[in-house]
Amino acid sequence: MKQLYLLLFVFSALLSPCTAPAENIKTPKKMEQQKPSNPYYSRTDTAKLNLPDAVWKKVLSPEVYAVARKKETESAFSGRFWDYTGKGTYYCAACGNALFRSDAKFASTCGWPSFFEEVRKGSVMYLPDRSYGMVRTEALCGRCGAHLGHLFDDGPPPTGKRFCMNSIVLDFVPDRQEAKKAQ
Ligand code: FE
Numbered sequence: 001m002k003q004l005y006l007l008l009f010v011f012s013a014l015l016s017p018c019t020a021p022a023e024n025i026k027t028p029k030k031m032e033q034q035k036p037s038n039p040y041y042s043r044t045d046t047a048k049l050n051l052p053d054a055v056w057k058k059v060l061s062p063e064v065y066a067v068a069r070k071k072e073t074e075s076a077f078s079g080r081f082w083d084y085t086g087k088g089t090y091y092c093a094a095c096g097n098a099l100f101r102s103d104a105k106f107a108s109t110c111g112w113p114s115f116f117e118e119v120r121k122g123s124v125m126y127l128p129d130r131s132y133g134m135v136r137t138e139a140l141c142g143r144c145g146a147h148l149g150h151l152f153d154d155g156p157p158p159t160g161k162r163f164c165m166n167s168i169v170l171d172f173v174p175d176r177q178e179a180k181k182a183q
Helices: 002-026 053-059 062-068 175-182
Strands: 088-092 098-101 124-129 136-141 147-152 162-165 170-174
Touching: 053 062, 062 147, 088 175, 124 147, 136 162, 170 175
Parallel strands: none
Antiparallel strands: 088 098, 088 170, 124 136, 136 147, 147 162
16 A cells, blocks of 8 residues: 555656646636637637627727728827837737737838738738728738728838838737747
8 A cells, every 4th residue: 555655656746747837728828818808809810700890899999990990090100009119929909810020010200000021921911992082002900801001012121012000900919928928
Protein backbone atom coordinates (compact mmCIF):
# COMPACT_ATOMS: atom_id res chain seq x y z
CA MET A 1 0.00 0.00 0.00
CA LYS A 2 2.85 2.33 0.91
CA GLN A 3 4.36 1.67 -2.51
CA LEU A 4 1.08 2.58 -4.14
CA TYR A 5 1.00 5.96 -2.34
CA LEU A 6 4.62 6.54 -3.35
CA LEU A 7 3.79 5.68 -6.93
CA LEU A 8 0.81 8.06 -6.90
CA PHE A 9 2.96 10.83 -5.41
CA VAL A 10 5.64 10.43 -8.07
CA PHE A 11 3.00 10.25 -10.78
CA SER A 12 1.24 13.45 -9.65
CA ALA A 13 4.59 15.25 -9.33
CA LEU A 14 5.39 14.27 -12.90
CA LEU A 15 2.01 15.53 -14.09
CA SER A 16 2.09 18.89 -12.34
CA PRO A 17 4.08 20.85 -14.94
CA CYS A 18 1.52 19.80 -17.52
CA THR A 19 -1.51 20.62 -15.47
CA ALA A 20 -0.48 24.20 -14.62
CA PRO A 21 -1.18 25.71 -18.08
CA ALA A 22 -4.50 23.84 -18.15
CA GLU A 23 -5.95 26.66 -16.02
CA ASN A 24 -6.06 28.65 -19.23
CA ILE A 25 -8.57 26.22 -20.67
CA LYS A 26 -11.26 27.75 -18.44
CA THR A 27 -10.86 30.99 -20.40
CA PRO A 28 -10.28 29.98 -24.01
CA LYS A 29 -8.26 32.40 -26.08
CA LYS A 30 -11.20 32.73 -28.41
CA MET A 31 -13.37 34.04 -25.55
CA GLU A 32 -10.69 36.46 -24.42
CA GLN A 33 -10.64 37.91 -27.87
CA GLN A 34 -14.37 38.57 -27.98
CA LYS A 35 -16.36 41.54 -26.74
CA PRO A 36 -19.09 40.76 -24.23
CA SER A 37 -21.42 43.24 -25.91
CA ASN A 38 -20.74 41.85 -29.38
CA PRO A 39 -20.92 38.05 -29.76
CA TYR A 40 -19.83 38.30 -33.41
CA TYR A 41 -16.48 39.88 -32.53
CA SER A 42 -13.61 37.41 -32.71
CA ARG A 43 -9.96 37.87 -33.56
CA THR A 44 -9.64 34.16 -34.38
CA ASP A 45 -12.80 33.29 -36.34
CA THR A 46 -12.42 34.21 -40.01
CA ALA A 47 -15.84 32.95 -41.18
CA LYS A 48 -17.68 35.63 -43.17
CA LEU A 49 -20.47 37.52 -41.42
CA ASN A 50 -23.60 38.58 -43.22
CA LEU A 51 -25.80 40.09 -40.56
CA PRO A 52 -28.84 42.35 -40.85
CA ASP A 53 -28.38 46.00 -40.06
CA ALA A 54 -30.64 45.67 -36.99
CA VAL A 55 -28.17 43.20 -35.45
CA TRP A 56 -25.22 45.53 -36.00
CA LYS A 57 -27.16 48.40 -34.49
CA LYS A 58 -27.69 46.28 -31.39
CA VAL A 59 -24.12 45.04 -30.90
CA LEU A 60 -22.04 48.06 -31.96
CA SER A 61 -21.58 51.34 -30.14
CA PRO A 62 -23.42 54.24 -31.86
CA GLU A 63 -20.05 55.72 -32.95
CA VAL A 64 -18.75 52.50 -34.53
CA TYR A 65 -22.16 51.77 -36.06
CA ALA A 66 -22.33 55.22 -37.71
CA VAL A 67 -19.06 54.65 -39.58
CA ALA A 68 -19.11 50.86 -40.05
CA ARG A 69 -22.70 50.52 -41.22
CA LYS A 70 -23.78 54.02 -42.23
CA LYS A 71 -20.48 54.93 -43.92
CA GLU A 72 -19.98 58.15 -41.99
CA THR A 73 -16.49 59.66 -41.77
CA GLU A 74 -14.84 60.88 -38.60
CA SER A 75 -13.31 64.35 -38.70
CA ALA A 76 -9.67 64.62 -39.76
CA PHE A 77 -7.18 64.69 -36.86
CA SER A 78 -9.91 63.60 -34.43
CA GLY A 79 -9.35 59.84 -34.23
CA ARG A 80 -7.12 57.87 -31.89
CA PHE A 81 -4.74 56.51 -34.51
CA TRP A 82 -4.02 59.13 -37.17
CA ASP A 83 -0.55 59.83 -35.70
CA TYR A 84 -0.19 56.71 -33.54
CA THR A 85 3.06 54.78 -33.98
CA GLY A 86 2.68 51.77 -31.65
CA LYS A 87 3.78 48.32 -32.85
CA GLY A 88 0.97 45.87 -33.26
CA THR A 89 -2.04 44.81 -35.31
CA TYR A 90 -5.16 46.74 -36.25
CA TYR A 91 -8.41 44.75 -36.24
CA CYS A 92 -11.92 45.57 -37.43
CA ALA A 93 -13.73 47.10 -34.44
CA ALA A 94 -17.01 45.55 -35.61
CA CYS A 95 -15.96 41.92 -36.08
CA GLY A 96 -12.32 41.45 -34.99
CA ASN A 97 -10.94 40.67 -38.46
CA ALA A 98 -7.20 41.43 -38.75
CA LEU A 99 -6.77 44.34 -41.18
CA PHE A 100 -3.35 46.00 -40.96
CA ARG A 101 0.04 45.66 -39.32
CA SER A 102 1.67 48.72 -37.83
CA ASP A 103 4.66 48.09 -40.16
CA ALA A 104 2.42 49.09 -43.06
CA LYS A 105 1.32 52.34 -41.41
CA PHE A 106 2.89 55.56 -42.56
CA ALA A 107 2.85 59.15 -41.42
CA SER A 108 0.22 60.82 -43.52
CA THR A 109 -0.76 64.45 -43.37
CA CYS A 110 -4.40 63.72 -44.18
CA GLY A 111 -5.48 63.35 -40.52
CA TRP A 112 -6.62 59.73 -40.76
CA PRO A 113 -4.63 56.57 -40.04
CA SER A 114 -3.03 55.51 -43.31
CA PHE A 115 -1.57 52.19 -44.43
CA PHE A 116 0.11 51.08 -47.64
CA GLU A 117 -1.09 47.46 -47.56
CA GLU A 118 -3.53 45.16 -45.82
CA VAL A 119 -2.34 42.39 -43.51
CA ARG A 120 -3.30 39.62 -45.97
CA LYS A 121 -5.12 39.24 -49.26
CA GLY A 122 -8.86 39.37 -48.62
CA SER A 123 -8.70 41.07 -45.26
CA VAL A 124 -10.06 44.19 -46.97
CA MET A 125 -12.54 44.25 -49.86
CA TYR A 126 -13.28 47.05 -52.29
CA LEU A 127 -16.27 48.66 -53.94
CA PRO A 128 -16.55 51.57 -56.37
CA ASP A 129 -17.94 54.63 -54.58
CA ARG A 130 -19.48 57.46 -56.60
CA SER A 131 -20.95 59.39 -53.65
CA TYR A 132 -20.46 63.16 -53.16
CA GLY A 133 -19.69 63.64 -56.87
CA MET A 134 -16.36 61.80 -56.57
CA VAL A 135 -15.11 58.52 -57.96
CA ARG A 136 -13.39 56.67 -55.16
CA THR A 137 -12.71 53.14 -54.03
CA GLU A 138 -14.43 52.22 -50.80
CA ALA A 139 -12.50 49.91 -48.43
CA LEU A 140 -14.59 47.48 -46.40
CA CYS A 141 -13.80 44.76 -43.89
CA GLY A 142 -13.33 41.49 -45.77
CA ARG A 143 -15.13 39.55 -43.05
CA CYS A 144 -18.15 41.65 -42.04
CA GLY A 145 -18.41 44.30 -44.76
CA ALA A 146 -17.96 47.22 -42.34
CA HIS A 147 -17.10 50.50 -44.02
CA LEU A 148 -13.50 51.33 -43.08
CA GLY A 149 -12.60 54.24 -45.34
CA HIS A 150 -11.20 54.62 -48.86
CA LEU A 151 -8.29 53.42 -50.95
CA PHE A 152 -6.23 55.91 -52.92
CA ASP A 153 -3.33 55.59 -55.36
CA ASP A 154 -1.12 58.25 -53.78
CA GLY A 155 0.55 56.11 -51.11
CA PRO A 156 4.26 55.45 -50.58
CA PRO A 157 6.33 52.53 -51.94
CA PRO A 158 6.25 49.59 -52.19
CA THR A 159 2.54 49.54 -53.13
CA GLY A 160 1.78 53.18 -53.91
CA LYS A 161 -1.56 52.64 -52.16
CA ARG A 162 -3.03 54.65 -49.31
CA PHE A 163 -5.66 52.96 -47.18
CA CYS A 164 -7.25 56.01 -45.57
CA MET A 165 -9.08 54.63 -42.55
CA ASN A 166 -11.37 55.82 -39.77
CA SER A 167 -9.79 55.27 -36.34
CA ILE A 168 -13.15 54.46 -34.78
CA VAL A 169 -13.53 51.24 -36.78
CA LEU A 170 -10.03 50.04 -35.84
CA ASP A 171 -9.09 48.07 -32.74
CA PHE A 172 -5.37 48.14 -32.00
CA VAL A 173 -3.68 45.29 -30.16
CA PRO A 174 -0.02 45.87 -29.21
CA ASP A 175 2.46 43.11 -30.05
CA ARG A 176 3.44 42.73 -26.39
CA GLN A 177 -0.18 41.92 -25.46
CA GLU A 178 -0.42 39.28 -28.19
CA ALA A 179 2.87 37.74 -27.02
CA LYS A 180 1.63 37.65 -23.42
CA LYS A 181 -1.55 35.81 -24.44
CA ALA A 182 0.39 33.23 -26.43
CA GLN A 183 2.46 32.25 -23.37
FE1 FE B 1 -15.25 43.47 -39.76
